Amino acid sequence: MTEYYRQYLAVAVLIGAALVMVGGMLGLGSLIRPRRPQPQKYITYEAGSDPVGTFGQSNVRYYVYALLFVMFDVEAVFIFPWAVRVEELGVQALVSMIAFIVLLALGLLYAWRKGVLRWA
Amino acid sequence: MSVLATLALDIGWGSTLAIKTILVLAIIPFGALVLGYTFLLKMMSHMQSRLGPMDPGGFHGWFQLVGDGLKFMQKEDIMPAEADRRVFAMAPAVIVMSTFLIFLVIPAGPRTVVEDLDVGVFYALAVSSLSVIGVLMAGWASSNKFALLGALRAAGQLIAYELPLLLAVVGVVIQAGTMSLQGIVTAQQDGSIFGITAIGNPFIFTQFIGFALFLVAAQAELTQPPFDMPVAESELISGYMVEYSGFRFLFFFIGEFGTAFAFAALAATLFLGGWAIPGVHGATAELLGPFVLFVKLMAVAFLMFWVRFTYPRLREDQLQSLAWKVLIPIGLINIVATGILKVAVG
Numbered sequence: 001m002t003e004y005y006r007q008y009l010a011v012a013v014l015i016g017a018a019l020v021m022v023g024g025m026l027g028l029g030s031l032i033r034p035r036r037p038q039p040q041k042y043i044t045y046e047a048g049s050d051p052v053g054t055f056g057q058s059n060v061r062y063y064v065y066a067l068l069f070v071m072f073d074v075e076a077v078f079i080f081p082w083a084v085r086v087e088e089l090g091v092q093a094l095v096s097m098i099a100f101i102v103l104l105a106l107g108l109l110y111a112w113r114k115g116v117l118r119w120a
Numbered sequence: 121m122s123v124l125a126t127l128a129l130d131i132g133w134g135s136t137l138a139i140k141t142i143l144v145l146a147i148i149p150f151g152a153l154v155l156g157y158t159f160l161l162k163m164m165s166h167m168q169s170r171l172g173p174m175d176p177g178g179f180h181g182w183f184q185l186v187g188d189g190l191k192f193m194q195k196e197d198i199m200p201a202e203a204d205r206r207v208f209a210m211a212p213a214v215i216v217m218s219t220f221l222i223f224l225v226i227p228a229g230p231r232t233v234v235e236d237l238d239v240g241v242f243y244a245l246a247v248s249s250l251s252v253i254g255v256l257m258a259g260w261a262s263s264n265k266f267a268l269l270g271a272l273r274a275a276g277q278l279i280a281y282e283l284p285l286l287l288a289v290v291g292v293v294i295q296a297g298t299m300s301l302q303g304i305v306t307a308q309q310d311g312s313i314f315g316i317t318a319i320g321n322p323f324i325f326t327q328f329i330g331f332a333l334f335l336v337a338a339q340a341e342l343t344q345p346p347f348d349m350p351v352a353e354s355e356l357i358s359g360y361m362v363e364y365s366g367f368r369f370l371f372f373f374i375g376e377f378g379t380a381f382a383f384a385a386l387a388a389t390l391f392l393g394g395w396a397i398p399g400v401h402g403a404t405a406e407l408l409g410p411f412v413l414f415v416k417l418m419a420v421a422f423l424m425f426w427v428r429f430t431y432p433r434l435r436e437d438q439l440q441s442l443a444w445k446v447l448i449p450i451g452l453i454n455i456v457a458t459g460i461l462k463v464a465v466g
Contacts, residue, residue, distance in 0.1 A: 010137060010224060010235045017141050018220040021148075022213045022371060029367045032193050042201035044264050045362055051264075062276045065440065069279040072448065076286040079455065080242055083293040086462045094463045101452050108448065117444050118437075 064116050068108070075104050140234045144223045151381030152374045157185050158418075159425035160377075167429045195366030200262065203363065207261035212364070212371035214254030219378040221247035226385050227302050229395050229409030230402075240301040241289055244386060245282070248341065251375065252278045255350070258372075259360035270359020273436060274343060274350035280443040281340035281347075287451030288333035291458040292323050292390045301389055309396035324391040329454045331391045333447055338383040339424060340439070342376060346431040347439060380421065388416035 044051040082089065082097050111117060161173040161184055177183025199208055224247075225240040227233035237243050252275055259271020293299055296307035304323075311321025324331050340347040351359040361372050388394060394416070395409035434442070 006133065007235050007237055011221065013137060013141050014144060014220045014224055014234070015217055017145050018217040019213060021145060021220075022216055025367050025370075026197075029193060029197070033366060034194070034196050036196065039201075041196075041198055044200050044202050044262075045357075046265070061440075062272055065276055065280060065444075068444070069283065072283045073279075073286075076283065076290070079287075079290055080293065080299065083290045083455075083459075084297060084299055086294050086459055087297065091463055094459050097459060098456055101456060105449070105452055108444070112445065117441060 068111060068116070071107060072104065075100075137234070144220060144234065147223065148219060148378040148381070149374060152377035153185065155377045155380055155384075155421055155425075156373075159421060161185065163422075163425060164429050167426075192366055192370045195369075197368070198363075198365050200264070200363050202263040204261040204263065207257050208363075209368075211254050211258035211261060212368050212375070214257060215251045215375035216371050216378075218247055218250035218254065219375050219382060221250070222379065222382040222386070225301050226382065226389065227305060227395060227409075228413050229406045230302075231406065232395070232409055233302065236300055236302045239299050241293065241304065241386070241390065242299050244301075244382075245286055245289065248379065248382070249278065249282050251379065254375075255360050258364070262360070262363040264363055266356045267360050267362050270350045270352075270356045270362070273356075274360060277340055277343065277347060277350060277439060280440055281337045281447075284333050284443060284447035284451050285337040285341060287448065287455060288327075288330040288337065289390065290451075290455050291327045291330040294455070294458045294462050295323055295326060301394070305389060305394035305396050308393040309398055322391065322393045327391060327454075327458070329450065331387070333451055333454070334387055334390070335420075335424065335427075336447060337443075338387065339427060340443070342380050342383065342424075344380070344424065344428045346427070346434050348433055349436050349439060352433060380424065381417070384417040384421040384424065385413060387420045388413060392416045392420070 046052070078100070079097070082093060086094070162180065164170060165173045165181070173184045174181040175184075176187050199205060222244050224234045225237050225244050227236065255274045255278070256271050259267045259269075259274070262268070292304060296304040298304060298307070308322050313321055313325060343350050350356070351361065356362070361369060364372065395413040396405065397408065397412055400408065
């Protein structure tokens with residue numbers, strides 16, 4: 001088994017460990033905790049009053065922020081490989097990276113000027 | 121013969137992995153309890169003159185956490201009738217899973233690490249953001265207005281502060297020339313400041329801006345005050361956790377404080393030299409490593425909780441503009457400055 005697969009296996013084992021802990025604690029708890037079902041207990045909790053209507057609205061701002069996030073997250077993915085080898089790659093790569101960052105910063109500036117970052 | 125040798129090696133590796141997994145299983149509740157007890161109960165009680173957590177059991181309220189545990193144990197398991205049952209049950213598991221995966225790469229000694237991945241710090245930040253999925257699952261599956269609002273706020277906050285966190289780390293990666301956390305520790309241990317090697321080169325001196333960015337962003341990622349709008353108890357009655365009770369609620373607690381422990385350890389590793397003491401190598405370093413890391417991470421955690429107990433909650437729009445208008449531009453400038461210095465000075 002190569003190093004490569006070992007690392008994936010370690011990730012899988014830790015995921016398994018997390019599930020074992022969650023399952024184990026819930027299983028252990030089911031031996032101790034009481035169970036007295038009453039229909040009132042299973043009503044959606046709204047601070048004591050009866051729930052009103054169903055929820056169908058959320059702020060559209062979150063969607064715009066999500067789009068901005070995708071742009072910058074991809075940028076970060078491109079920056080990391082360069083960051084590891086800054087010294088070897090030297091001046092040319094540095095200049096390219098600065099150009100790349102400035103272009104993206106201009107994008108942020110544009111969104112800022114357009115009022116996207118202003119809340120409602 | 122060589123096949124047999126490989127096999128023997130594999131078995132050795134397998135049992136090592138098993139021991140390491142058990143250690144991680146022990147460390148996460150331990151870390152959550154240590155932070156919960158030291159900071160959440162005792163430090164907060166002292167700082168805010170809270171009498172309750174100082175009372176149970178007599179001396180300094182040592183029984184409080186045991187009592188909390190017993191309370192969670194005997195709570196009935198309630199799932200709202202309207203809930204999406206399978207997603208509702210899976211959400212806490214996803215959050216705990218993300219906490220477990222961070223511990224894969226955190227080193228506590230020259231060889232005391234589950235797997236020293238080449239992409240270490242990048243991996244840690246990637247899996248830490250998996251908790252967003254758990255939060256959204258919890259909020260959606262609860263079919264509760266407050267839970268959904270809280271989950272949306274949490275998602276908006278976690279993705280906004282994911283970026284300053286990533287950008288803060290890039291400066292460290294540029295200086296160390298590697299993403300492996302062991303490599304970053306070694307770079308700090310063997311480094312020098314103005315030719316003086318006595319304390320190595322903890323990156324907190326050269327990357328202080330990065331350190332500050334990292335702490336602010338980590339605070340927001342943990343949804344701790346002053347960034348706790350997603351769980352704001354006075355507006356959203358605990359947000360996405362509102363429908364959870366008993367052990368299922370406890371998983372959110374373990375996830376939050378386990379991740380706080382992991383982020384404190386990450387900050388200590390990235391900026392304070394991790395497990396290393398300059399000049400200490402070999403078996404001694406192996407022995408001292410976990411304790412050194414623990415002291416450093418408790419110092420970082422103290423800072424984080426100090427802020428938590430001191431500042432009032434921000435408003436939702438202030439939160440977003442702090443990330444996008446202040447932290448991200450500073451992070452970008454920091455990267456450019458570090459890159460120029462690295463190429464020019466070396």
